[in-house]
Amino acid sequence: MxxxxxxxxxxxxxxxxxxxxxxxxxxxxxxxxxxxxxxxxxxxxxxxxxxxxxxxxxxxxxxxxxxxxxxxxxxxxxxxxxxxxxxxxxxxxxxxxxxxxxxxxxxxxxxxxxxxxxxxxxxxxxxxxxxxxxxxxxxxxxxxxxxxxxxxxxxxxxxxxxxxxxxVDRPRSTPPVRKLARDMGVGLEEVAGTGERGLITRADVLTFAGDHAVAREHTDSGEGTVAAPASGRAEAQETVREVRTPIKGVQKFMAKAMVESAFTAPHVSEFLTIDVTAGMDFLQKLRSQKEFAGIKVTPLTLAAKAVTLAVARYPALNSHWDEKAQEVVTFKYLNLGIAAATPRGLVVPNIKDTQALGLRGLAQALGQLAETARAGKTPPADLAGGTFSITNIGVFGIDAGTPLLNTGEAGILALGAVRRTPWEYQGQVALRQVMTLSLSFDHRLVDGAQGSRFLADVGAIMADPAMALVLS
Structure with missing residues (x-):
């Protein structure tokens, strides 16, 4: 049959x-x-x-x-x-x-x-x-x-x-790279991958196209494409004027979500610069504990715990505006989204029921989330249902920004880079480890006082983890 x-x-x-x-x-x-x-x-x-x-x-x-x-x-x-x-x-x-x-x-x-x-x-x-x-x-x-x-x-x-x-036995590459290769007329089976475990990267495709002159040029008349002359990489790079890539997959989904967020929710952004020397010392101590052996702990780990405690005090940051039902939905749980840059684009998988995790469990969950996202294996269920998000722009050397809300969420926190900076400490100027927190929130759900107090609580825990005992 x-x-x-x-x-x-x-x-x-x-x-x-x-x-x-x-x-x-x-x-x-x-x-x-x-x-x-x-x-x-x-x-x-x-x-x-x-x-x-x-x-x-x-x-x-x-x-x-x-x-x-x-x-x-x-x-x-x-x-x-x-x-x-x-x-x-x-x-x-x-x-x-x-x-x-x-x-x-x-x-x-x-x-x-x-x-x-x-x-x-x-x-x-x-x-x-x-x-x-x-x-x-x-x-x-x-x-x-x-x-x-x-x-x-x-x-x-x-x-x-x-x-x-x-x-069926195709060379290893990512979907955007495969699409680029198709658009440029490059057969991936002819390209040598320089990425991890032989992964073919965007640079590998562009280099191959330059060396073999198989890149295409879009004509100004719009009548199609013509092949570039075969005379080496330099001439090919001069010949290629445009590369057109269809908008689909993660990029298409992300663009739609960001436009919807930007033009639906009234964003407010606030910034707080803090001395996190004590917080960084605390993380260093954790790394030496046997309970955290083999577990990666970073400023993101501490920030995730701080957010978990702060939303319990200010639940407006963990809510949703239901336009259709004309209701405000306040979540009694926290599904914490973590923005992750992957070869496929930006994704925001979330850790379910973060409020039920201790610091060790949270660190383990963050490590697993990052590993799965980098491998491109994040299941759809982990990309749905987030209630608050964190984006770590500090890993790119950025100090502060105005992050856009993940669609349907009330708040998002951006972590800036930790830098040794001259700072007033105990009445003197000293080199301290300093970072900036950036918070964006939906002003329909969160007023200025709530947003400010939430950000102050997160900053207090980041600056001195012992404050978690006071604010929990």
Whole structure:
């Protein structure tokens, strides 16, 4: 029996995803929950597990294609009797059984597949757009096979797509770099990666384009592109006047969110410069404690704890303006977002229920969040539901800024760089470790007094961690 698998809704109502890579090819046998593909949404790169045990009969789209939710992406040949486990899980999703659905999800690493979107080809049902996120991949069956270059044949009903060649074993790179390479006519298989573990970087693509003169130039007349002459890097760099990159993925999502934030919430920003010498000494002491062995503790760790304590005293900073319901929603929990610069762009994953974590647990959570974000593996669930955010611009050597609110949140705190600065200390001028805190808040929810007191509390704890005992 032939069945189709449609691109599922991967969460947050996202309407499309880009196919990053296939881990199977036409003719490959697959098992239930085996990872068959990686797709990139506007928020994260996620793995898709197979909803069936069978054989791949057709792959509908090449890597790099942007596919809408509900569109068929792959077909399988399966036994006439469906796999019992697959049917059971799919049935639980279709029947809306929360208990069975939750149990199925608990066996997975990432909630990314929608079994309800896999339908027999023979069924004459109207096209349905999936709305449920599925049960994910089983660690015991999701080991990735060795990738091989294969020729993938399109389905019989689409003869124009026959003999489409897909290179499954593609060089390692990020989606923006792959897009740049496509726009410039560069084959990544010819580029030597200089990044970590052979990762192909943007600079590698540009250097290759210059050396081999395959960059393209957009003509002023708008009639298309012309190839640059092959005469070396310097001439190629002079020839390339423009590089056009489609706006999509994380960049598109971030731009939309920032415009919505800037023109919806009335921002107010305040700044506080403080002597954090005692706070930095405290962090150094923590690093020598056996309880913190192997755990990274930084000014961000201390700031996260300070924010957790301060929002308990000033809950307006941990609230949401519900325009549709005309209500103010005050959260009794804190999902602390941490802005992270990744190869895919800016993302703001959040740590759930931060108020329940001690300093050690918070430091561990921050380390895991950063590691996952850098690897591009942040699950969509971790990017949703934030209630307050922190952005650490100090790591770039920046002292202060006016951060834009993460959409739907009442406040965001920016941490500036810690610098040795002449400072008044005990009646004399001394070199002290100084930093600036920048707070932006939604003036519909937070008045000036609340914002100022909140910022003062955070600053007091950063300057002297012992104040946490007083302010908690």
């Amino acid at each position: 032939q069945v189709q698998f449609r691109l599922p809704d991967l969460g947050e109502g996202l309407t499309e995803s880009e196919i990053v890579s296939w881990h199977v090819a036409v003719g490959d046998p697959v098992k239930l929950n085996q990872v068959i593909a990686e797709v990139e949404t506007a928020k994260a790169v996620v793995e898709l597990p197979s909803p069936y045990t069978g054989t791949v009969s057709a792959i509908m789209h090449e890597p790099g294609t942007v596919v809408e939710v509900g569109e068929v992406i792959i077909e399988f040949d399966v036994a006439a009797e469906p796999d019992s486990d697959s049917a059971g899980v799919a049935g639980s999703v279709r029947d809306g059984d929360p208990a069975r659905y939750a149990d199925a999800r608990s066996r997975s690493r990432a909630p990314i597949s929608d079994s309800a979107s896999a339908e027999p080809v023979s069924e004459a049902e109207p096209k349905r757009v999936p709305t449920l996120v599925g049960y994910g991949a089983d660690p015991e069956t999701s080991a990735r096979p060795v990738r091989r270059a294969r020729t993938l044949s399109a389905p019989a009903q689409e003869p124009k797509k026959a003999d489409v060649h897909v290179q």
